[in-house]
Amino acid sequence: MIQETYDKARVVNFSDAVFSIVMTLLILEVGVPSIATLNKLSFGAVLANRIPDFIGLVVSFLVSALYWIGHIKLMKFVSVVTGKLLWINIFFLLTIVLLPFSTAMYVNGFDYPGPFMFYCINLAVIGAFNLIMTRYVYYSENKKTGFIRVLYRWYRARAINVLIIWVLAALCTLVFPMFARMIFVFLFVVQFLIDRRFKKKMTLVE
Amino acid sequence: MIQETYDKARVVNFSDAVFSIVMTLLILEVGVPSIATLNKLSFGAVLANRIPDFIGLVVSFLVSALYWIGHIKLMKFVSVVTGKLLWINIFFLLTIVLLPFSTAMYVNGFDYPGPFMFYCINLAVIGAFNLIMTRYVYYSENKKTGFIRVLYRWYRARAINVLIIWVLAALCTLVFPMFARMIFVFLFVVQFLIDRRFKKKMTLVE
C-alpha cells in the first residue's frame, strides 16, 4: 500500500492564512457609524452601542489565537501530512471560517439566547476538531517525533477544556444568560491551571 | 533560446493565499441577520432561511479544498515554473476568484436554474484549467520529477471526474433541478473509486 503525503509547509501556510484572514475579518462586522449617527448621538453613546461588537471581536480574536497556538504546538510533532490529517485540518478550518458570521450574529442579537448558543456551538465544534486532530497526530506519529504521552495528555486536557467550556456556555445560556456570557473567562483560568500541573509533570519526566 | 523561469516558492505561496482568501470570503456572503429580523422571526426560522447559504458555503469550501489538494499534488512534480505554467496558473486562479460571486448568486436564486448553471459552469471551468495544468506539467516535466505515466493518468482521471460532474450538473438543472443540486456528492464517490483503482495500479508498478 502506498500512502499519499502532502507538503507540510503548504498546509501550515494555508492554515496560518485562514486564521489571519478570519481574525482580521472580524473587524469588518463592526458597523462603522455613519455621519448621520454621529450627528444625532453623542460619541460616548456611539461607542456604548458598540460594546457588544467589541466584546465579540475581542473574545473571538483571543479564542482563535488560542486555537492557532494549539495548531502551532501540534504541527511541531507532525512528520508527515497524510490525507486523513489534511482532511481533518480542512474541516477544522471550515469551522474557523464560520466564526466571523457566528460572532456577528451573536453580537447583533446580544440579548437573545439562540445566537449565543449558535456561537458557543461553533466554538465547541472547532474544539472537537482540535481534539480529533490532537488524537490523530499522537496515534499516527506514535511518539517518533517526541510527542510523548505526558505531552499528549497535556494538549488533550487543553483541547477538552475548550470543548467543555463552550458546551457549558451553550447549555447555561437558557438558565443563566449573563453567567453564560462570562464563562469563557474560565477558559483562560482552567488552561492556566492545566499548564501549571503539566509543567510540573514534565519536569518529573525529564 | 532562453526560457524564463519563475520563483516556484512565490507562485505556490501566491496560489495558497488566493485559495485561503477565497475560501474565507465565502462566509462574507452569508447575510448576518439584523436585530429587526431576530425580533420578528424565531431563531429556528432565521437559521432555516440560511440553509441554502450554508449548503453553498460548505459545497464551495470543500470543492475548493479538492482543487487546492490537487494543486499541492501537482506542484510536487514541477521542477521549474515556466512562463506558460505561470499563466495557466493565473487563469486557474482567476476562475477560483469568481467562486464567492457565483456561490452567492446561486444561493440567492436557489430555486432558479440560471444561477445554478452559472455556478456549475464556474466550477467546470476551474476543472478545465486544472486538467490543462495537469497535462502541461506531465508533458513539460517529461517524467524527470517522478511524475510517471500511471500517476498522470490518475490525476487526469480525477481532473476529468470533476469537470464531467459539473458539466452534468449544469445540463441536468433544467430537467431534474433537485437531482442536479445533489450530483456533487458523486464527485466524492467517483473520486473514491478512482483512487482505489489507481492505488492498486500503483502497487503493481512498484
Next chain:
Amino acid sequence: MIQETYDKARVVNFSDAVFSIVMTLLILEVGVPSIATLNKLSFGAVLANRIPDFIGLVVSFLVSALYWIGHIKLMKFVSVVTGKLLWINIFFLLTIVLLPFSTAMYVNGFDYPGPFMFYCINLAVIGAFNLIMTRYVYYSENKKTGFIRVLYRWYRARAINVLIIWVLAALCTLVFPMFARMIFVFLFVVQFLIDRRFKKKMTLVE
C-alpha cells in the same frame, strides 16, 4: 556609514500577500443580484448588466498579474533590501491597494470619462513606481546579481510600455471613449513584441 537592511523573504511574502488579497477582493465589488432582481429580470439580463463588472475584474486581475510577474522577475536580482527599496515597494503596494476602488468606480460609471481616467491614472502610477523600482535595483545592485544591461533594458521597456499605454488610455478617453477602453489589449501585444526583440538580443549576449 551603516546601511540598514531588511529580511527579503518577509518583504517578498508581504508583497505577494497584498497582491493576492487585492486580486481576490476585486470579486467583492461585483454586486451579487438579489432575489428581487432575479424575480424581475431574466437571468440573461442579470448577467448582461454585469458585463462592465466582469470586464473590470478581468482587466484588473490580468494587469495586476503582469505587475506581480514583474515583481517576481525583479526581486530575483535583489541581494539586499535597503530602506530605500523597502519604501519604494511600500508606495508601489499602496497604489496596488487602490485598484479594487478604482476598478469598482470605473465599472459603476462605465459610460463616464472621469472614472475611467482615474482608473487609467491609478494603473499608470503603479507603472511609474514599477519603473522607479526597476531603475533602483539596476543601479544599486550594479550587475553583481546578474542583472546585466540588456536585461535591465528589457525590463525597463516592459515597465515603460505599461506606463505609456495607461497614460494614452487616460488621454484618449475624452476623444475616443470606446477606443480608450480597448487600448489595454495593446499592452499584451506590445509586450509580446518587446519580449521577442529582447529574447533575440539575449541570445546574442550569451
Next chain:
Amino acid sequence: MIQETYDKARVVNFSDAVFSIVMTLLILEVGVPSIATLNKLSFGAVLANRIPDFIGLVVSFLVSALYWIGHIKLMKFVSVVTGKLLWINIFFLLTIVLLPFSTAMYVNGFDYPGPFMFYCINLAVIGAFNLIMTRYVYYSENKKTGFIRVLYRWYRARAINVLIIWVLAALCTLVFPMFARMIFVFLFVVQFLIDRRFKKKMTLVE
C-alpha cells in the same frame, strides 16, 4: 522549568499576513460612488467628497507600514519565540486589526473630535504594545543576538516617538483640531532626526 517555544517562521508569517490584510482592507472602507451619485455630481465633486477617505487611507497605510518595518527590525533579534512574546504579539496584532474600523469612523466623522481621538488612541495603543515588545526582546535576548544597547535605545526612541505623537494628537484635537490632524507629519520628521542621531552613534560603536 521548561519553557515552551514557538515556531518563529509561523509567528512572523502570521504577523505579515495580518498586516497585509489590514492594509488592504483599508480600501474597502472608501465608499465606491454609485451610478446615481455619478449622474448627479461632477466627477471633481465626487473625488472632493472622498478627500477625507484618501487622507485616512494614506495615513493609516503609511503608519501601519512603519509598524511593520519596526516588526521586521525587531524580529531579526529574536532567537526564540516564548509564550510571553507570542501573546504580546497577539495583542499588538489585535490593535492593528482595529485600524480599518477606527480609520473609517474617523473619516466618516472628519469634523468631530471624538472619532479622531479614538483613531489617535488606537494608534497610540499599537505604539504602546510595540514599545513593550521592544523592551521584552531586549531584556529576554540579553544581547545574545546582537541587539546591543545603542540599537535598543534607537528602536525604543522610535517607539516612544510614535506613542507620544499620537497621544499629543489625541490631546490637541479638542483645542487645535486642524493642527491635531497634521501632527502625524512630525512622526516622520522626528523619526528622521532620531535615525540621523543614532546612525552617528552606531558609527562610534563600531
